[in-house]
Amino acid sequence: MQVNGRVxxxxxxxxxxxxxxxxxxxxxxxxxxxADGATAVQTFRDTxxxxxxxxxxxxxxxxxxxxxxxxxxxxxxxxxxTARTDTVDVVVGLESGADDYVVKPFKPQELIARVRxxxxxxxxxxxxRLEIGDLVIDVAGHSVKRDGxxxxxxxxxxxxxxxxxxxxxxxFTREVLLEQVWGYxxxxxTRLVNVHVQRLRSKIEHDPxxxxxxxxxxxxxxxxxPS
Amino acid sequence: xxxxxxxxSARAQPHTTDRSRPDVRAVLAVLRRWLVRGARRxxxxxxxxxQFRVVTSTMLLGLVVVVMLGSYLFSxxxxxxxxxxxxxxxIEASRxxxxxxATFEDSDRTTAADLNLLAQQxxxxxxxxxxxxxxxxxxxRGLGNTNSxxxxxxxxxxxxxxSVPIELRQAVRDDPRHQQVTxxxxxxxxxxxxxxxxxxxxVVDVPLAGRYDLYAVFPMxxxxxxxxxxxxxxxxxxxxxxxxxxxxxxxxxxQVVNPVRRAAIVAERLSSGRLNERMRARxxxxxxxxxxxxxxxxxxxxxxxxxxxxxxxxxQRFVSDVSHELRTPLTTIRMAVDLIYDSRSGxxxxxxxSAELLRGELDRFEELLADLLEISRFDAGAxxxxxxxxxxxxxxxxxxxxxxxxxxxxGSAVTVSTEGxxxxxxxxxxxxxxxxxxxVNALExxxxxxxxxxxxxxxxxxAVTVRDHGVGLRPGEAALVFNRFWRADPARARTTGGTGLxxxxxxxxxxxxxxxxxxxxxxxxxSLFRLTLPRKAGTPISDSPLPLRPTDAPPVPDxxxxxxxxxxxxxxxxxxxxxxxxx
Numbered sequence: 001m002q003v004n005g006r007v008x009x010x011x012x013x014x015x016x017x018x019x020x021x022x023x024x025x026x027x028x029x030x031x032x033x034x035a036d037g038a039t040a041v042q043t044f045r046d047t048x049x050x051x052x053x054x055x056x057x058x059x060x061x062x063x064x065x066x067x068x069x070x071x072x073x074x075x076x077x078x079x080x081x082t083a084r085t086d087t088v089d090v091v092v093g094l095e096s097g098a099d100d101y102v103v104k105p106f107k108p109q110e111l112i113a114r115v116r117x118x119x120x121x122x123x124x125x126x127x128x129r130l131e132i133g134d135l136v137i138d139v140a141g142h143s144v145k146r147d148g149x150x151x152x153x154x155x156x157x158x159x160x161x162x163x164x165x166x167x168x169x170x171x172f173t174r175e176v177l178l179e180q181v182w183g184y185x186x187x188x189x190t191r192l193v194n195v196h197v198q199r200l201r202s203k204i205e206h207d208p209x210x211x212x213x214x215x216x217x218x219x220x221x222x223x224x225x226p227s
Numbered sequence: 228x229x230x231x232x233x234x235x236s237a238r239a240q241p242h243t244t245d246r247s248r249p250d251v252r253a254v255l256a257v258l259r260r261w262l263v264r265g266a267r268r269x270x271x272x273x274x275x276x277x278q279f280r281v282v283t284s285t286m287l288l289g290l291v292v293v294v295m296l297g298s299y300l301f302s303x304x305x306x307x308x309x310x311x312x313x314x315x316x317x318i319e320a321s322r323x324x325x326x327x328x329a330t331f332e333d334s335d336r337t338t339a340a341d342l343n344l345l346a347q348q349x350x351x352x353x354x355x356x357x358x359x360x361x362x363x364x365x366x367x368r369g370l371g372n373t374n375s376x377x378x379x380x381x382x383x384x385x386x387x388x389x390s391v392p393i394e395l396r397q398a399v400r401d402d403p404r405h406q407q408v409t410x411x412x413x414x415x416x417x418x419x420x421x422x423x424x425x426x427x428x429x430v431v432d433v434p435l436a437g438r439y440d441l442y443a444v445f446p447m448x449x450x451x452x453x454x455x456x457x458x459x460x461x462x463x464x465x466x467x468x469x470x471x472x473x474x475x476x477x478x479x480x481x482q483v484v485n486p487v488r489r490a491a492i493v494a495e496r497l498s499s500g501r502l503n504e505r506m507r508a509r510x511x512x513x514x515x516x517x518x519x520x521x522x523x524x525x526x527x528x529x530x531x532x533x534x535x536x537x538x539x540x541x542x543q544r545f546v547s548d549v550s551h552e553l554r555t556p557l558t559t560i561r562m563a564v565d566l567i568y569d570s571r572s573g574x575x576x577x578x579x580x581s582a583e584l585l586r587g588e589l590d591r592f593e594e595l596l597a598d599l600l601e602i603s604r605f606d607a608g609a610x611x612x613x614x615x616x617x618x619x620x621x622x623x624x625x626x627x628x629x630x631x632x633x634x635x636x637x638g639s640a641v642t643v644s645t646e647g648x649x650x651x652x653x654x655x656x657x658x659x660x661x662x663x664x665x666x667v668n669a670l671e672x673x674x675x676x677x678x679x680x681x682x683x684x685x686x687x688x689x690a691v692t693v694r695d696h697g698v699g700l701r702p703g704e705a706a707l708v709f710n711r712f713w714r715a716d717p718a719r720a721r722t723t724g725g726t727g728l729x730x731x732x733x734x735x736x737x738x739x740x741x742x743x744x745x746x747x748x749x750x751x752x753x754s755l756f757r758l759t760l761p762r763k764a765g766t767p768i769s770d771s772p773l774p775l776r777p778t779d780a781p782p783v784p785d786x787x788x789x790x791x792x793x794x795x796x797x798x799x800x801x802x803x804x805x806x807x808x809x810x
């Protein structure tokens with residue numbers, strides 16, 4: 001399956017950036033490259049890419065800050081490239097708005113799988129209407145409404161919510177969610193799920209401390225709350 | 228209020244009388260408990276406090292000295308007083324005797340009645356000349372006087388003839404020329420006690436009536452009270468002296484003990500990591516010398532620790548930086564290699580094979596880098612637990628699943644048995660990594676024989692054992708398997724790679740959980756690795772639900788067994804300290 005789309009690569013390592021370009025172009029993607037953080041946001045505005053590959057360590061402007069600024073004006077999928085796996089760094093990266101992260105050194109297939117999973121939403125979903133809690137989800141129209149009021153979710157958060165809402169009777173383990181929402185083929189970092197569930201809850205729950213829509217099943221995972 | 232109280236107390240009364248015996252017993256029990264506790268406390272103080280020991284023994288010795296000195300002085304003084312009194316009594320008595328004798332000789336009375344009256348007058352006048360020195364007189368017919376004229380026995384004061392011992396009277400009869408002296412006890416003026424007194428007997432010749440005895444009694448009440456005063460003074464003085472000695476001992480030992488105590492406190496602080504603590508060194512005495520040497524020791528310790536800390540920080544930082552810096556170029560290489568590898572079908576055979584080797588070795592290189600980074604994170608103390616209630620069975624299942632390709636290559640079957648509760652608060656990612664390492668390790672050393680896993684839980688812990696039936700471990704090796712880059716048999720061909728850091732990382736992971744990771748093995752019997760984790764994070768494990776020594780292992784022979792006894796590894800003997808054998 002060939003997925004077409006434009007990718008903005010933000011990385012100061014020219015060799016890696018070029019290699020990324022080669023690999024992504026092989027996949028039929030259109031690649032733009034920026035080498036420093038300061039011009040990344042402007043280039044993003046100019047090119048309107050479908051996905052951003054963002055290195056955490058950047059000269060000029062820190063990767064986290066770039067992520068935060070892009071996220072402030074767009075829900076575009078952002079995948080971080082990081083050399084670190086320390087919990088704090090990963091969590092900070094995810095909390096600055098990244099949808100996913102890839103730890104260097106990564107295999108090209110791994111990166112492509114992740115990129116594809118984020119771009120796949122270009123496929124045309126069938127019209128579908130889901131209800132979860134007091135929310136109404138229009139899958140094709142990509143909107144979530146409470147009492148007719150639209151809630152602003154990023155595509156990833158939307159996918160996460162849809163995955164849970166489609167099977168309200170099922171408890172999803174973190175691993176299953178990683179596979180369905182993030183496109184991981186092997187076990188991934190379950191912290192990814194935790195962080196995004198927290199973010200999703202902060203947007204859709206009445207009281208994020210006592211969630212009723214996305215419920216934690218202790219020792220197993222998450223499930224949709226009763227509608 | 229009072230109305231309500233009164234009936235209650237009235238009701239309570241019969242109970243109290245009923246319980247009086249048990250109450251006494253209870254009070255006795257309490258008393259005994261107090262005594263025991265007090266004795267224990269004193270015994271503890273005796274053991275624990277040098278000062279207490281010195282002060283107590285000084286006071287005890289002081290008490291002995293004071294008692295000995297006191298009793299010696301008391302006996303000397305009382306002897307002196309007694310001798311003094313006896314001497315003066317003898318002089319006084321001889322004066323009285325001559326007075327009475329003179330009275331009789333100067334008189335011209337001839338009848339018995341006259342003599343009686345005369346005796347009465349003479350005794351009374353002699354008995355009370357002033358009143359400051361009390362004395363009592365007894366005038367009585369001497370033993371063996373058979374004269375028909377009888378003068379009646381005459382007394383002054385409260386002493387009667389029966390108080391005079393018969394031996395003295397006989398002595399007076401036998402030796403009339405000398406005074407006879409003895410000590411007797413007489414009733415005191417108040418009549419409630421006995422007072423010692425000097426009794427002096429002498430002879431008076433009464434005209435017409437023959438020999439009569441004159442007994443003079445001198446009570447020693449004054450001497451007695453003097454002695455009592457001396458005793459009192461001595462007791463009080465002695466006690467004060469003992470207390471003073473104790474106080475002095477306390478002050479003196481304080482001067483010695485306090486610096487020692489300060490040194491102990493400072494040493495304790497030093498050992499708890501406060502390296503800036505120092506003792507106060509003043510003056511030039513022995514204690515100042517102690518303080519000075521102590522401070523010098525602390526200085527050199529501090530310097531060395533700082534140096535070591537600095538070195539280890541630099542080293543950890545370096546390892547971590549190197550790992551991070553390597554990652555970016557490695558990613559580029561990775562992608563390039565994969566690109567080349569994917570198009571190897573178009574290459575010459577040698578180039579194609581090179582691409583395959585390149586890719587394989589790159590995998591190993593990446594694994595090693597990842598493990599190095601993980602170890603450096605443990606060494607830097609940067610590893611953190613992310614616990615969640617997890618069923619250990621799931622972790623085991625995933626680890627077994629991950630090891631399936633290796634199991635298939637070896638043709639080993641992996642069996643899992645479960646018993647008891649298996650849900651525990653663990654960091655699933657780390658536990659899975661431990662289990663994966665253990666399973667892969669067992670498969671690699673299992674020589675194609677089955678690998679048996681067991682999961683079991685008790686109240687506090689969950690344990691997983693991984694048993695292989697391979698070559699096993701030689702004596703002493705159970706302690707080495709967790710060392711970094713350690714290889715069981717350097718001569719053995721490397722078959723399945725592995726970085727040599729897997730078990731070291733597993734041990735660190737287990738330690739992070741406050742769990743145990745232990746190994747057992749005997750040559751030819753295979754080996755067994757046991758992971759024990761607390762079911763509730765942070766609660767210590769009391770015992771593992773599974774034995775470390777497998778039940779199917781041959782019984783332990785009788786010889787000393789340091790080799791095959793399970794070894795609990797206490798890690799942290801220093802990073803990189805155990806690079807045994809070639810890589």
